[in-house]
Amino acid sequence: MKLKEKIKILMLEDVEDDVTFIENILEKGGIDHSTLQVDSKAEFIKGIKEYQPDVILSDHSLPQFNSIEAHKICLKENLFVPFILVTGAVSEEFAVTCLKLGIDDYILKSNLSRLPSAILTALRQRELEKTKIQTMHELKEQNEQILKINKELDSFIYSISHSLRGPLSTVSGLLNLAELESPENNTNVKELHKMMEACVQRLDTTIRQMVDQCRNARLEIDTNAIDIAELIDKSMNNLSYLSGADAVKVSIMNSAQVPFYSDSYRLEVIINSILSNVIKYRDPQKEQSEVSIQIICTPEHAVINFKDNGLGICKKCMPKIFNMFYRASEKSDGAGLGLYIVKEFVERLKGTVTVTSVENENTSVTIVLPNTTI
Template sequence: MNNKLKILMLEDERDDAELIGRSMIKSGMSFESRRVDTKEDFAEAIKSFSPDVILSDHSLPQFNSLEALKICKQKGLSIPFILVTGTVSEEFAVTCLKEGADDYLLKSNLVRLPLAIQNALKQKELQEQRKKAEAELRVQNEELVKVNQEMDSFIYSVSHNLRAPLMSVLGLVDLASREDMDRGSYFQEYFSMMNHSIAKLDDTLKEILDYSRNSRQQIVYQKIDFRGIVENSLERLKYLEGFEIMQNNITIKADGAFYSDEYRLTVIMNNLISNAINYKDLSKEKCILNISVLITKEKAIVSVEDNGIGIPEEFKSRIFNMFFRGTVKSKGAGLGLYIVKETISKLNGRIAIHSTYGKGSRVEMELPNHIA
């Protein structure tokens, strides 16, 4: 120990105090000490001397170690407290340790005293570090609660304050387009461009909502109708450009029931099917989308395969990155596959994409069956 320690001795025998002091000097410890033997002097010394360590005899004429420990507790002090006494039973020693003493040893064997002091000081340092870490964690938790509250407000704003007016604008554009058709269809090209831009913005808002809900909502396990989810996704996406030329093939094989989160599976299928439609290859005779699901007692193996434009080799390592758009044909904000990956991770599943540029892509997923 390089620093000079302040040691407060609660000891009524001067000779014993000197014996303890010599033991510490012999070990090479640098310290200054103060000896007290009454309750009043002990309380005053804690305040004025500010000790680093307290060495306490058990029994004094009008005071004892348990009362000294009680004073330290009442003052909220974490000063290392070591019982140094003449004779003590194992039962009493255990009682002192339970009350807050750091260690105990006998005056007849002071060899371990320097090590006991060092250990007590290290323990105090660890406790202070833990308290500091706990305080920092509380602050972080408070900040996290605040962020979550702000996120809730943001989600509400996106859902109600942005999408609702957007749908109103879309309705007005539709009315104006119909009136224009009655008057000669002079502005249909502009109305089509407006519809396209509004739809693109709405898709981006929906992706933001999907990402937020996946991060924050609890997983709700229920029996899954995979065919129903796929067919509903196709119905929802039938207004995408080029949907009508897609040849969709659905194969579902089930060895029993499958349980998972329906909302998250819907988000996954919506994104993968919309990608297959958006990145179709019009140069091919047929635009094909094959969706297959194999359900076992342990998992569901899902495959979504198309013969679209495929993914260039240089983009494959980044397809799951947030906001990544690998082609000018991309119509979204680059969140689709990122959301798919995050959602599958939330379900403790796995995903892999195999793609050859110019030939097509195949997405393979494994999702655990939570039937239990």
Template sequence: MSLRILVLEDSRDDVKLIERVLKKDGLVFTMMVVHSRDTFEAALANYEPDLILSDHRLPHYSSAEAFEAFKKKSLDIPFILVTGAVSEEFAVTSLKNGIDDYILKDNLSKLPISIRRALDKFKTESERKVAEEAVRVQNEELLKINGELDSFVYMASHNLRAPLMSISGLVNLIRVEGGEQAAQTSQYLDLITESINRLDGNLRDILDYSRNSRSPLRADPIDLKFLFNGCLEELAYMVPRSEFDFRLSITGGVDFFSDLVRLKIIVSNLLSNSIKYRDARKGKLVIEVQVNTSPENVIILIKDNGTGIHVDYHEKLFDMFFRATENAQGSGLGLYIVREITNKLGGTISFNSSLGFGTEFTLTMPNRHPVPEEDA
């Protein structure tokens, strides 16, 4: 590849010396030589050089003025000073101002090395800028896609849940006003209600997954007793409270801070699984929750006497869309979301379960004390 070199120099002898040194080193180039302000600035606009070599002082122009004109063009090419003796202070100042290098005319043998080094530096810098621009464009596209995905998830969930709630209301209306006819169709209404609740739960799982991926972490004060009782009230459609025993023990007495929305999703999923997979052969379902708070963390143990989980399924329990049986209810996202949220909060989750003997989950979550605001 032939270099296009623009030379600002008023001495023909110096130009010939520069040409001789560069050719001897094997550089392939074409050269335009100018020696005034007007010809230099015209060449910047029209010649499209790959490199500029400039003398320091010409009769009516200086390298400092030439460099200022060069900077205004925003050309991404090297500018090398080729000059006679200059002070060390001038050389340092020139480099600080952005000139890539300076070569003394009595030591032109160093010029080819300086040119190659400067060109390599600009090539590397250009490649870096191209890569950064590609990353910037990609990030903008990802932000756009994420925004569109958020909108889609919200709209899809809203548009699907609205008719579900209408159907649920109509079912309740039939129960209330249908009289004898409603009693005859009670079994079918129960099946419809079950399907509505299942689909609504699947939609909530999708929303929970989207919110966990997008929204920033918070440090809310957590009333643990209120949290667990509130989650149970929201799950009342699954089974009446009279059909299971709920035992809650909270120790430690330390204020606990975490992301309320995310923690509620975790607790609700684990409690709903205990209810969903209760063992009718054991009589009443028993859900036992033990909580211990400390300044560093909170440890939550949720234990039930339900059907339990076969050891063959333990490794896949937190996988996305995993279901232990084809008849399993839910989206297969619940425990996957629980693990993802736990990780997001910086916590850990483990479990112990065997078929026929119930399940025990242990959550360890950091106590996310809010950072005090600095005084204004």
């Protein structure tokens, strides 16, 4: 670390011979410096304000003034420079006390040979501390800026979602009314209405997923008691609007031994996303589309396994299934956020998610979440 060429030293000392001796030691030690000597409180205060020293060397005891008082003045004035005690014999207890107060070092006048290296070491240490403080200040400013951007992004997403979902609801309602008004025999109109309604639902789902992801990143964990089976029933009811939802048979095996505590909002999003995929990627060629759900809950964790008999996932697609916007099937009409959101939400709850699949046979999703005590 490069120090400034000439060091300005403020020396609090009332013995001229000691001043001369210290000056000689500094010159022999190769310290390029200028010195301002003071020997009273008033001169010391004036010196730190006007001379603006790089280092302070202070004798301990002067008439009506001492090094402890001088150091306190430096702290009060926020003078961030090394303060080194250069004094006669002192007790070990006094030396320890000085270091605890923040005095950088102490040098005995009977052994001044270490003074030049002590000055350089103290200057380097203060420079490192100054750099650290500056870095911390910059990081704090960056943090505040990031928080500001995140807050603005939150507002933007919620505003956009509100602005988009309102008209979507209106369009959906109008489509239903138009279908009622359409002639019974006009099958083309009915089909067009169904296609438009499906598009509206897909867009609404994507917007909802974006809002969920935003909330997951911002909201703190809210722990409460959860009935997992009840939450699954609620999710199936919420997804009843999806085409084919009524064709999927759901069976639940609940082996919970104890109550489960977690974040109900996040767990509901996880279950919604998984069951939504079960419905969307069911196999119409099979006699019965079904999903079996096993729930195991212990004092340590809950394990929820979803196993369906749908289309499955091809082997080459498996490494990418948790990627944002990745769609593993050509039949997918979503944004590719489902399993990405599942993984993000599960990890936010400090859990794990595992997916296994055999194409054209089945897919198994296992969620493991810690049982968090309130």
